[in-house]
Amino acid sequence: MKFRLFATVVACAATTVFSAAKPHVILVMADDQGWGDMAYNGHPLVKTPNFDEAAKSGLRFDRFYAAAPVCSPTRASVLTGRTPNRMGVFKWGYPMRPQETTLAEALKSAGYTTGHFGKWHLGSVRKTSPANPGNNGFDRWVSAPNYYDNDSPLSDEGTAIETKGESSIIAVDFALEWMEDALQKDAPIFSVIWFGSPHGPHRAAEEDAAHYADQPKNVQNFLGEITGMDRAFGKLRDKLEEWGIRENTILWYCSDNGALRNIGSTGGARAHKGSVYDGGLLVPSILEWPAKITKPNVIAETRCNTFDIYPTILEIAGVKVEKQAPLDGISLVPLIEGKPIENRRAMGFWDTIKPGIGTPSDRWMTELLEAQKAGNDLPPHPSSAKAAELPSNPAPLDSFPGHAAWIDGNWKLHRIQNKEGGVKLELYNLEQDPAEESDVAGEKKEVVSRMKTELDGWLKSVAASYNGADYE
Numbered sequence: 197m198k199f200r201l202f203a204t205v206v207a208c209a210a211t212t213v214f215s216a217a218k219p220h221v222i223l224v225m226a227d228d229q230g231w232g233d234m235a236y237n238g239h240p241l242v243k244t245p246n247f248d249e250a251a252k253s254g255l256r257f258d259r260f261y262a263a264a265p266v267c268s269p270t271r272a273s274v275l276t277g278r279t280p281n282r283m284g285v286f287k288w289g290y291p292m293r294p295q296e297t298t299l300a301e302a303l304k305s306a307g308y309t310t311g312h313f314g315k316w317h318l319g320s321v322r323k324t325s326p327a328n329p330g331n332n333g334f335d336r337w338v339s340a341p342n343y344y345d346n347d348s349p350l351s352d353e354g355t356a357i358e359t360k361g362e363s364s365i366i367a368v369d370f371a372l373e374w375m376e377d378a379l380q381k382d383a384p385i386f387s388v389i390w391f392g393s394p395h396g397p398h399r400a401a402e403e404d405a406a407h408y409a410d411q412p413k414n415v416q417n418f419l420g421e422i423t424g425m426d427r428a429f430g431k432l433r434d435k436l437e438e439w440g441i442r443e444n445t446i447l448w449y450c451s452d453n454g455a456l457r458n459i460g461s462t463g464g465a466r467a468h469k470g471s472v473y474d475g476g477l478l479v480p481s482i483l484e485w486p487a488k489i490t491k492p493n494v495i496a497e498t499r500c501n502t503f504d505i506y507p508t509i510l511e512i513a514g515v516k517v518e519k520q521a522p523l524d525g526i527s528l529v530p531l532i533e534g535k536p537i538e539n540r541r542a543m544g545f546w547d548t549i550k551p552g553i554g555t556p557s558d559r560w561m562t563e564l565l566e567a568q569k570a571g572n573d574l575p576p577h578p579s580s581a582k583a584a585e586l587p588s589n590p591a592p593l594d595s596f597p598g599h600a601a602w603i604d605g606n607w608k609l610h611r612i613q614n615k616e617g618g619v620k621l622e623l624y625n626l627e628q629d630p631a632e633e634s635d636v637a638g639e640k641k642e643v644v645s646r647m648k649t650e651l652d653g654w655l656k657s658v659a660a661s662y663n664g665a666d667y668e
Contacts, residue, residue, distance in 0.1 A: 218306065218513055219485065220385040220445040222371075222432070223274065223505065226425055227267060227315055227343050227395040230455020231478040232463030233422055239461055242419045243407050246430030247482065250449065252492055254484035255532060259499045261603075262453045263524070265469060265476035265547055267343075268317045270452040270502050271390070275299050275318075275332070277506025277525040281546050282661035284587070289342070289553025291319030291327035291583035295667050297517055299506050300333030300386060306515045309383045311336040311374045314367035314390040315343055317555065320580035322564065323354030323573065327583040330354075334388070338370045341577075342557035343395035349561035356565035362401040364391045364421075364428035372435050379439060384513075391428070392557075394421035396456070418459050433484075444487045446512070450502060451479035466632040472547050472599045472610065473632050488532055496531045499603060501543050504528050521666040522657065540604075544654040548598040549615065553579050590663040593656045602651035608632070609647040611655075621648065 231237060235244045236251040263273035268288045269280030275298040276283065283293045292298075300310040312329040316339040319327020329337035330353060338352050346363050349356050359366050371389050378385050400420025407423055408416040429449065436442035454476040455461050457468040462475035469476055481500070483489070503525035510517070511527045524544070530537055560577065567574050575581070600611040606627035612620045623637040623644050637644050660666075 217444060218308070218384040219487070220387075220441055221303070221308070221509055221513070222385070222387045222389065222436075222445060222447045224429060224432070224447070224449045225271070225274070225315075225388075225390045226422075226449075226451040226480075227390070227392050228453065228456050228460065228469060229394055229422060229425075229451040229480065230460040230462050230468070230475075231451075231465065231480055232461025233394070233451075233455060234480045237461075237463055237480060241408065241411065241415075243423050244426040246426045246433060247449070247480070250429070250433070250447070250482045250484050253486070253489075254447075254482050254494070255489050256493075256495045257450075257481040257483070257500050258495055258497055260450060260479055260481035261474075261477045261499065261501045261543065261545075262451065262479050263502045264545065265453050265471055266552070267315075267395075267452045271316075271318055272296075273501070273503040273524075274505050276521075277503050277510075277523045278521065278661075279503060279524045279544060279546065279658055281548065281658050282522070282524075282666065284662055285318065286548050286550040287552035288317065289555040289579060291580040292332065294326050294331060294584045296332075297521070298333045299509060300329075300388070302333075302506075302510055302515050302517055303386045303513055304333055304335075306513050307383055308386040308513070309336075309378050309381070310334045310386045310388075311371060311378075312388045312390075313338050313371040313374075314363075315340050315392050316390070317342050319583055320577040321351035321354070322576050325354075325576040325580050325583075327576075327580040328354065336374045338367075340392065340557045341560055342555040343392040344557050344561075345392060345397075345399055346401060348392075348558055349565050351561065351564070356561055356568055358565070362404070362424050362428070364393055364425045365431065367391060368428040368432050372432070375435075376439070379441070389432070391425050393425050394418055394456075394460075400424055414459065418456075442486060445485070446509070447484040448482070448505065450481035452502075454478055464631060470547075472545050472601045474608075474626070474630065477545065483532070485532065491534075494534070496528075498528075498531060498537050499541070499543065500528055500531075501525060508532075522661065542602060542604040542650065544600065544602050544651060544658075546596065546598060546600040546655060546658060548596075550598075555579070586664040586667075587662065591659040593659050596652075596655040596659065600651060600655060602647050602654065604647060604650070607643055607647060609637075609644060609651060611648070611651055623647075 398417035405420035465475035467473035610622040
């Protein structure tokens with residue numbers, strides 16, 4: 197059952213140059229690929245020829261942020277346009293509230309057919325789960341509750357199935373099979389393909405690891421998984437060309453958080469996955485749309501975010517969500533049109549002290565597979581069964597434990613609150629100090645004061661959303 201407490205979605209005439217035939221939309225996401233884990237971003241070893249070609253032919257975002265430094269929250273931001281704490285997706289494994297309006301639901305109102313393939317990680321993928329892809333607007337889905345590996349069992353709309361092959365290729369193949377059938381009908385396609393790579397443990401297919409035979413085994417497997425994603429991405433691009441739909445298809449790629457410690461590359465940014473410093477947030481991102489992006493080597497230097505995907509796609513599709521809950525994202529249509537973002541743009545982050553929730557995909561899917569083989573089914577996993585419930589202990593509106601940050605232009609203010617309530621502030625000029633090494637909070641007190649006021653106001657609004665204010 198899909199809970200809908202407030203939102204009505206209506207299709208409207210697009211007011212931009214995109215008001216012709218609605219484009220197909222395909223969102224592809226990696227799992228733990230850092231900003232520097234791309235050949236086009238200067239990695240000395242990794243082979244990513246298809247991503248490199250896309251970066252040349254499409255719009256390359258060089259300052260693209262994940263909404264959170266870990267996986268589940270960022271995925272929630274893509275589907276809602278909102279910072280994930282608003283819906284209680286604090287860390288990995290938290291389900292997305294059914295009350296949220298998702299991009300899939302909004303696009304369906306404009307006649308799109310919708311599919312999800314690969315990693316879900318926003319709730320249980322069992323049939324009766326209130327948080328599965330089907331209850332969040334996806335007509336067709338073959339999904340995993342978390343990252344999945346080669347030969348992993350998946351949930352085919354709630355039925356556990358066994359698969360064989362490289363994990364990224366498997367997701368693309370399921371998506372292509374569905375897309376080929378959907379193209380026979382008179383409806384635009386919205387497809388979400390979320391890879392399980394290069395999340396550890398790294399187990400690359402032999403043909404992908406072979407490119408790095410002179411490297412240590414762990415490097416062979418890590419880089420091999422990225423090359424496996426590239427190979428799957430290339431297969432997808434080739435099929436769009438073969439089917440004659442690539443011209444009017446938006447193909448948008450990004451990762452869900454910054455680089456892995458010890459093996460991934462941040463491109464020189466500070467820290468790694470799990471951190472609110474830029475190394476934990478900056479990710480590679482490319483948008484191809486040949487019908488509209490016709491010049492090669494277009495690079496966006498504007499700081500953008502995964503929660504910008506939702507409002508951008510809805511503007512292009514001509515969809516308006518009535519009584520829209522507060523958005524954190526903005527439309528990036530001007531960048532697609534080759535224009536600057538005219539209005540002042542700020543963005544917030546908040547990594548709370550709450551722990552993540554373990555979601556062992558292979559184990560859960562194997563349990564479901566065995567139960568269904570025996571003629572039984574399983575109820576929603578307890579971690580998702582109460583996804584729609586609001587907190588019995590509302591979050592305070594004047595205390596925000598954890599590590600938060602506010603980016604405004606080139607300034608980035610960090611607010612770090614410990615368990616005892618003590619707050620430390622740090623300020624960095626990202627243009628002059630992209631590695632966030634020189635804290636200038638003591639020298640720029642007026643900037644700190646202004647940004648702290650804005651950040652505190654944003655944090656208060658996020659806490660209010662979490663408490664249920666958006667669903668009244």
